Amino acid sequence: MAEETATAAVLVRKEPDREVLEEAFQVKVDAETRIEPKDWMPDAYRKNLIRQMSQHAHSEVVGMLPEGNWLTRAPSLKRKAILMAKIQDEGGHGLYLYSAAETLGITRDQMYDQLLDGSAKYSSIFNYPTLNWADIGAIGWLVDGAAITNQIALCRCSYGPYARAMVKICKEESFHQRQGYDIMMVMAEGTAEQRRMAQDALNRWWWPALMMFGPHDAESAHTSQSMKWKIKRSSNDELRQKFIDATVPQAEYLGLTIPDDQLAWNAAEGKYDWGEIDWDEFRNVVNGNGLCNRERLETRRKAHEGGQWVREAALAYAEKRQQRAASAPEKKEI
Amino acid sequence: MMNRPETDPHFEYLLRLGDSSLILGQRLAEWCGKAPILEEELALMNIGLDLIGQARLLLSHAGQVEGRGRDEDRLAFFRDVQEWRNLLLVEQENGDFAKTMARQFLFDTFQGLQYRELAASADSTLAEIAVKSLKEAEYHQRHSRNWMLRMGDGTEESHTRLQKALDELWGYVPELFEMDEVDQAMIAAGIGIDTNALRAEWDSRVREVLSEATLTVPDVGWAVSGSRKGQHTEHLGYLLAEMQFLPRAYPDARW
Numbered sequence: 076m077a078e079e080t081a082t083a084a085v086l087v088r089k090e091p092d093r094e095v096l097e098e099a100f101q102v103k104v105d106a107e108t109r110i111e112p113k114d115w116m117p118d119a120y121r122k123n124l125i126r127q128m129s130q131h132a133h134s135e136v137v138g139m140l141p142e143g144n145w146l147t148r149a150p151s152l153k154r155k156a157i158l159m160a161k162i163q164d165e166g167g168h169g170l171y172l173y174s175a176a177e178t179l180g181i182t183r184d185q186m187y188d189q190l191l192d193g194s195a196k197y198s199s200i201f202n203y204p205t206l207n208w209a210d211i212g213a214i215g216w217l218v219d220g221a222a223i224t225n226q227i228a229l230c231r232c233s234y235g236p237y238a239r240a241m242v243k244i245c246k247e248e249s250f251h252q253r254q255g256y257d258i259m260m261v262m263a264e265g266t267a268e269q270r271r272m273a274q275d276a277l278n279r280w281w282w283p284a285l286m287m288f289g290p291h292d293a294e295s296a297h298t299s300q301s302m303k304w305k306i307k308r309s310s311n312d313e314l315r316q317k318f319i320d321a322t323v324p325q326a327e328y329l330g331l332t333i334p335d336d337q338l339a340w341n342a343a344e345g346k347y348d349w350g351e352i353d354w355d356e357f358r359n360v361v362n363g364n365g366l367c368n369r370e371r372l373e374t375r376r377k378a379h380e381g382g383q384w385v386r387e388a389a390l391a392y393a394e395k396r397q398q399r400a401a402s403a404p405e406k407k408e409i
Numbered sequence: 410m411m412n413r414p415e416t417d418p419h420f421e422y423l424l425r426l427g428d429s430s431l432i433l434g435q436r437l438a439e440w441c442g443k444a445p446i447l448e449e450e451l452a453l454m455n456i457g458l459d460l461i462g463q464a465r466l467l468l469s470h471a472g473q474v475e476g477r478g479r480d481e482d483r484l485a486f487f488r489d490v491q492e493w494r495n496l497l498l499v500e501q502e503n504g505d506f507a508k509t510m511a512r513q514f515l516f517d518t519f520q521g522l523q524y525r526e527l528a529a530s531a532d533s534t535l536a537e538i539a540v541k542s543l544k545e546a547e548y549h550q551r552h553s554r555n556w557m558l559r560m561g562d563g564t565e566e567s568h569t570r571l572q573k574a575l576d577e578l579w580g581y582v583p584e585l586f587e588m589d590e591v592d593q594a595m596i597a598a599g600i601g602i603d604t605n606a607l608r609a610e611w612d613s614r615v616r617e618v619l620s621e622a623t624l625t626v627p628d629v630g631w632a633v634s635g636s637r638k639g640q641h642t643e644h645l646g647y648l649l650a651e652m653q654f655l656p657r658a659y660p661d662a663r664w
Contacts, residue, residue, distance in 0.1 A: 143441030150655035150664040151482045152465045163454040266662050382445020385506045388563025
């Protein structure tokens with residue numbers, strides 16, 4: 076007892092104060108040394124990462140729904156198989172990101188409850204409806220394209236588990252993006268009706284895709300701290316511009332028109348100028364008032380509540396098995 | 410082409426195999442976004458994807474054997490209810506997770522045995538498809554068998570639900586082992602197999618799992634069949650309406 080108290084006293088005396096720790100942390104970040112789960116980190120860094128990583132995971136899980144909406148109606152068996160594989164990948168990305176976020180000391184169940192009770196967000200893009208088959212192409216091309224632009228930057232994130240998750244995920248995402256573009260290509264080269272669907276999809280998904288990069292840098296609550304901690308490596312506006320510059324020529328190749336009459340090549344600056352995002356719409360969707368916000372969450376809630384008895388059965392069975400194994404230790408379970 | 414018999418048994422035989430895989434794959438696709446846990450959502454998509462992959466191979470092969478220029482999509486999207494040859498079991502609605510898994514377990518066990526035998530088919534393409542698909546079917550069997558145990562021997566509620574599901578589906582089981590003149594012709598040609606001869610093994614495998622899962626083998630006293638002649642339950646029409654909508658609405662399009 077006396078010994079323990081003595082050790083505790085030594086520990087207290089040895090613990091450096093907060094400022095020193097934070098300074099050492101920043102030195103490490105600036106030196107591009109990856110932060111790992113057991114390393115000391117500021118509470119705000121931990122919280123910020125939990126917020127961002129869980130939102131990211133939720134986006135994968137909710138993002139299965141708009142595409143899943145066309146799974147039973149995919150127009151060829153090949154497209155159906157590709158879409159099914161893609162949705163499966165997204166579920167896997169969700170699992171991977173939940174695991175990565177769990178290294179920060181939160182459980183997947185806690186995170187999932189936050190999604191279902193509306194206290195955690197997911198990407199605003201998934202509150203838009205998929206109304207024709209070309210939407211599936213547009214999602215792959217534009218939405219996954221925007222996601223990749225973001226995620227490639229995150230591959231250099233200061234938090235090791237997140238950065239590694241991004242490396243793994245980006246490989247699959249770029250494959251999805253090519254497949255999405257392929258759907259658009261076939262539609263754009265197809266019948267007049269298919270062409271109309273392709274243009275319609277681009278019209279509806281273009282601006283929401285740009286909104287995926289978040290508010291302008293000046294309006295972004297988390298940007299400056301996230302940049303300092305190297306959670307974010309590029310700002311929202313930088314990434315958005317990069318995406319536009321890469322995507323406009325792809326639309327031109329398809330012979331489709333981007334729904335922005337202010338879009339123009341700026342030769343002096345070597346980039347595209349473009350019109351302003353409808354930020355009222357963005358805020359509206361983020362705050363739960365997009366076309367599909369309610370349905371998306373309701374679908375996930377229903378699945379979770381409706382599956383309660385299945386999870387209980389699995390738990391009960393696992394317990395019974397454990398008890399049986401304990402009472403008959405010599406019998407090997409298969 | 411003019412004097413062809415109305416049904417080429419070889420084509421017909423492949424269609425039956427392909428249709429069952431496709432319709433069950435379609436049913437599993439309906440689970441997207443609705444599964445009780447994320448892991449299970451992945452598993453159902455995974456199995457559905459395997460089944461659709463099998464269907465693509467089987468229907469493509471069927472189209473080639475038929476020799477009338479119908480590819481997998483022509484066969485999948487431009488046939489109406491009475492031209493479909495899938496087992497009645499696989500067109501049954503998903504219901505709750507217990508019903509989906511009971512349907513899967515009954516079918517997986519059958520399909521595993523079927524592919525094992527078909528791996529020796531004189532139709533070398535079919536044999537290759539069977540070898541590939543058998544690996545998948547073994548994975549599917551492990552998955553559905555485990556869920557039979559978890560739900561059967563889980564809670565009172567899960568046990569009750571699963572028993573009810575089995576009782577509801579049991580009447581579609583005898584059709585799995587039915588044989589007609591197409592089967593006979595294919596056995597004679599060394600292409601097809603005698604599913605009736607698989608009944609005993611299927612029974613013992615299923616009974617073993619049901620017993621371990623504390624479930625009762627249903628004694629329902631009814632059985633229906635008819636899919637071989639294109640006589641289906643009312644569920645198939647809705648499934649096809651949804652699945653075929655786009656190619657039917659835009660028949661000139663390539664996707």
